[in-house]
Amino acid sequence: MHDPKKIFVADDDTDILNIIRMILQTRGYSVVTSKNADELFSYAQCDLPELILIDIWMAGADGRDICSRLKKERLTSKIPIIFISANSHIATIAKDYLADGFIAKPFEMNFLLQTVKEHLCAS
Amino acid sequence: MTAPAESYNELVSRVNDLTAKLQESNEIIDSIRRGEVDAFIVQNNGKNEIYTLRSADKAYRLFIEKMNQGAVTLGANGVVVYANSSFAALVDTPLEQVIGRLFVDFIPDAERQQVIELIETAWQHLESRGEIILPGKDNGAIPVSLYLNQLEIDGGTALSIIASDLSLQKEAQEQKKEMEKKDEFITIASHELKTPVTSIKGYIQLLQFGFQQEGNNHAAELLGRVDSQINKLTGLISELLDTRKIENGQLPFHFEQFDFNGLLDEIVEETGRVIAQRLILEDRIPGISLFGDRNKIGQVITNFIDNAGKYSRPATDIIIRTSLNNGFLALSVKDFGIGIPKEQQAKIFERFFRVSGKKENTYSGLGLGLYISAEIVRRHEGRIGVESEEGKGSEFYFELPVAPVQNQQNSA
Numbered sequence: 001m002h003d004p005k006k007i008f009v010a011d012d013d014t015d016i017l018n019i020i021r022m023i024l025q026t027r028g029y030s031v032v033t034s035k036n037a038d039e040l041f042s043y044a045q046c047d048l049p050e051l052i053l054i055d056i057w058m059a060g061a062d063g064r065d066i067c068s069r070l071k072k073e074r075l076t077s078k079i080p081i082i083f084i085s086a087n088s089h090i091a092t093i094a095k096d097y098l099a100d101g102f103i104a105k106p107f108e109m110n111f112l113l114q115t116v117k118e119h120l121c122a123s
Numbered sequence: 124m125t126a127p128a129e130s131y132n133e134l135v136s137r138v139n140d141l142t143a144k145l146q147e148s149n150e151i152i153d154s155i156r157r158g159e160v161d162a163f164i165v166q167n168n169g170k171n172e173i174y175t176l177r178s179a180d181k182a183y184r185l186f187i188e189k190m191n192q193g194a195v196t197l198g199a200n201g202v203v204v205y206a207n208s209s210f211a212a213l214v215d216t217p218l219e220q221v222i223g224r225l226f227v228d229f230i231p232d233a234e235r236q237q238v239i240e241l242i243e244t245a246w247q248h249l250e251s252r253g254e255i256i257l258p259g260k261d262n263g264a265i266p267v268s269l270y271l272n273q274l275e276i277d278g279g280t281a282l283s284i285i286a287s288d289l290s291l292q293k294e295a296q297e298q299k300k301e302m303e304k305k306d307e308f309i310t311i312a313s314h315e316l317k318t319p320v321t322s323i324k325g326y327i328q329l330l331q332f333g334f335q336q337e338g339n340n341h342a343a344e345l346l347g348r349v350d351s352q353i354n355k356l357t358g359l360i361s362e363l364l365d366t367r368k369i370e371n372g373q374l375p376f377h378f379e380q381f382d383f384n385g386l387l388d389e390i391v392e393e394t395g396r397v398i399a400q401r402l403i404l405e406d407r408i409p410g411i412s413l414f415g416d417r418n419k420i421g422q423v424i425t426n427f428i429d430n431a432g433k434y435s436r437p438a439t440d441i442i443i444r445t446s447l448n449n450g451f452l453a454l455s456v457k458d459f460g461i462g463i464p465k466e467q468q469a470k471i472f473e474r475f476f477r478v479s480g481k482k483e484n485t486y487s488g489l490g491l492g493l494y495i496s497a498e499i500v501r502r503h504e505g506r507i508g509v510e511s512e513e514g515k516g517s518e519f520y521f522e523l524p525v526a527p528v529q530n531q532q533n534s535a
Contacts (some may be wrong), residue, residue, distance in 0.1 A: 106325075109327075
């Protein structure tokens, strides 16, 4: 049996973080969560995940900046990053910051799982 | 003959006087010809009367006369040689009493020294700026900015002063700030409303998944209904936000090439689950692709189907057709519901419009869906419309231009 794929999730809302973790666990993914984008950046440097889901509008560091920084680092540049946001400009923002995809809040559980699966397969 | 020498001298002096006056007159006439003289001030019974000349500059003069800011021209002696009516209003003095007086006469004592310095600076350094307070009518102090500029007109110099009533600008700034605050409020409200909805929806879906795994279909079905109500709430939040964005010209569009049938299938599947009518998909065009905002076009189709469901009875048919005419892809959604009275059909795409009739209170919604749909279609340079007969049903349609790329592929 393969090791479960590791996914990092950052969102400053505890409930949403829990929900995403539980949804991903229904498919056996290994999930690391963080309420802080900077913390996620440090984690990603030493323990490379296979995919990152990040809220773009968090208290403290901004998900967009973290995406730009991760895409510039040699080690993390290839990790697919998916933005999650309630912002209606999310499609344009994701394109501008070179994110690999986006999920608009509120989201369908199946859409989240499908998006994650597609990006894991593509990478 | 008496004192002929004196007479001669007298005559010479008179001739000299007249020559000087003639020369002066000639100079004035020359000045008028050169366009250097705009107006004469004539003293009459202690009042200054101004006579302005018509000239090629009339358009500019009218422009200055009509502008909101006060405009003043000062001679070297500090006397007002020209002023527009806005300035006269600003200093609350009839225009004819402004011309010919010293500019500083209109400035309150407390501000006078500053204005004298501004005038001196402008003479020395070509321009100067400052802000003063004028008393204004009814003791309402008016903040005024002064912009002084030295003008050279065919060798002569004058000072132009533009006096702007800042209370209007400040008011406009306040209004702009107010608008920005409202926009910010909408953005924050959107985030704040959608965040708890995201949590509720997430937990509901997890519970539903759990019950399904356990085989408790009844509980799963009930939660499915909660979920569809949450989707309605999300839809209402989005409608309000989209309307606000249309008003501000900020509705975001994300154009891309996409497979139209794929989108149509998704929507028919999603909406088919929640409406009580039969959705029938007819006349589809194989392999058709469009260049546009996929989500937004999907929003229009969903809106058509939702409306069809809302205004017709359960278990009736709703027919969706697509066709291709002259480079336009047409999609229509036909229902057999209550229909729309003729006089209301033109208004149906207006904001906050809702079909009214005997049973209007039974139909939910904000009356924003079709308004937003019309805006989306308009942004795609398409057409939107409706054909309807009261009591028989309605057929809503849109026509969107097909991307030229796709046309070439189709014809190949």
